[in-house]
Amino acid sequence: MILPTLKQLQYLVALHDHGHFGRAADATFVTQSTLSAGLRELEGLLAAVLVERTRRVVRFTPLGERVVAKARRVLREAEELSDLARAAAKPLSGELRLGVIPTIAPFMLPRVLPSLRRKWPELRLYLREETTPQACESLARGNLDCILLALPYACGDIAHISLFDDPLYVAFPGGSLNGHAGQGETVTADVIAPDNLLMLEDGHCLKDHALAACNRPELRAGAQMLGTSLHTLVQMVDNGLGVTLLPKMAIDAGILEGTNVDARPLRATHPSRDIALVWRANSPRAKEFLILAEELKGVLLP
Numbered sequence: 232m233i234l235p236t237l238k239q240l241q242y243l244v245a246l247h248d249h250g251h252f253g254r255a256a257d258a259t260f261v262t263q264s265t266l267s268a269g270l271r272e273l274e275g276l277l278a279a280v281l282v283e284r285t286r287r288v289v290r291f292t293p294l295g296e297r298v299v300a301k302a303r304r305v306l307r308e309a310e311e312l313s314d315l316a317r318a319a320a321k322p323l324s325g326e327l328r329l330g331v332i333p334t335i336a337p338f339m340l341p342r343v344l345p346s347l348r349r350k351w352p353e354l355r356l357y358l359r360e361e362t363t364p365q366a367c368e369s370l371a372r373g374n375l376d377c378i379l380l381a382l383p384y385a386c387g388d389i390a391h392i393s394l395f396d397d398p399l400y401v402a403f404p405g406g407s408l409n410g411h412a413g414q415g416e417t418v419t420a421d422v423i424a425p426d427n428l429l430m431l432e433d434g435h436c437l438k439d440h441a442l443a444a445c446n447r448p449e450l451r452a453g454a455q456m457l458g459t460s461l462h463t464l465v466q467m468v469d470n471g472l473g474v475t476l477l478p479k480m481a482i483d484a485g486i487l488e489g490t491n492v493d494a495r496p497l498r499a500t501h502p503s504r505d506i507a508l509v510w511r512a513n514s515p516r517a518k519e520f521l522i523l524a525e526e527l528k529g530v531l532l533p
Contacts, residue, residue, distance in 0.1 A: 389511060
């Protein structure tokens with residue numbers, strides 16, 4: 232039996248990801264004619280039509296969708312063969328694709344990247360900033376090797392190691408929060424008016440962590456999901472449009488500098504999120520990720 236090649240499977244997955252022959256060819260570093268020929272050969276080997284070709288639309292047949300799903304698993308297993316050999320020879324060397332969510336990336340990466348470059352010069356670290364659902368999907372597909380994530384979050388069949396707790400703060404304008412700020416070092420969730428709370432748009436797990444920490448169902452119903460980033464939320468608070476919840480790492484990184492926004496720790500049962508390094512449960516690079524986690528802890532923890 233003549234089996235499909237990994238290259239043919241790569242062409243198929245790339246076409247599924249990009250939905251366009253030209254873009255898929257660019258992503259796999261071949262000409263469009265080479266990619267098309269490779270897909271025709273694959274369909275010939277399988278004696279089946281996987282892709283319906285028209286001038287405007289690339290549409291996968293039901294069988295094509297099933298073959299793509301299987302191809303992703305085959306390609307991921309093939310990559311893990313190389314990862315297994317590389318990890319055994321020398322940890323934290325070669326390519327590592329790290330996903331980072333937007334509420335971590337700008338505040339944590341500037342602190343850790345210089346140290347990683349200095350201590351592990353053979354590590355080629357490729358960074359990809361994605362929202363939590365996108366990052367978990369990329370991890371499952373094999374597009375990422377590991378993720379810097381805030382837990383709890385259902386991210387599929389994963390393993391993880393916690394790095395540190397990141398407390399949540401209530402941020403408010405002009406030193407006043409319904410007359411309660413200034414009376415203590417912390418703020419309770421009951422002083423936040425539901426229609427005055429500004430949160431990140433759906434897709435950012437910080438929103439769910441913050442609302443869970445407040446433990447007030449009416450806040451979820453009344454909060455305004457407007458912000459595309461924490462920096463945007465801070466500017467909205469600074470302009471008197473409401474209050475928000477920020478992670479301590481953002482405040483420590485200076486997100487409030489140049490504003491009239493004040494912030495106090497949230498007093499609640501679970502007023503923090505768990506920053507963790509996450510990877511696929513069956514990854515052969517698990518030992519490498521544990522080393523990476525210890526390096527991150529060494530830089531971030533006092």
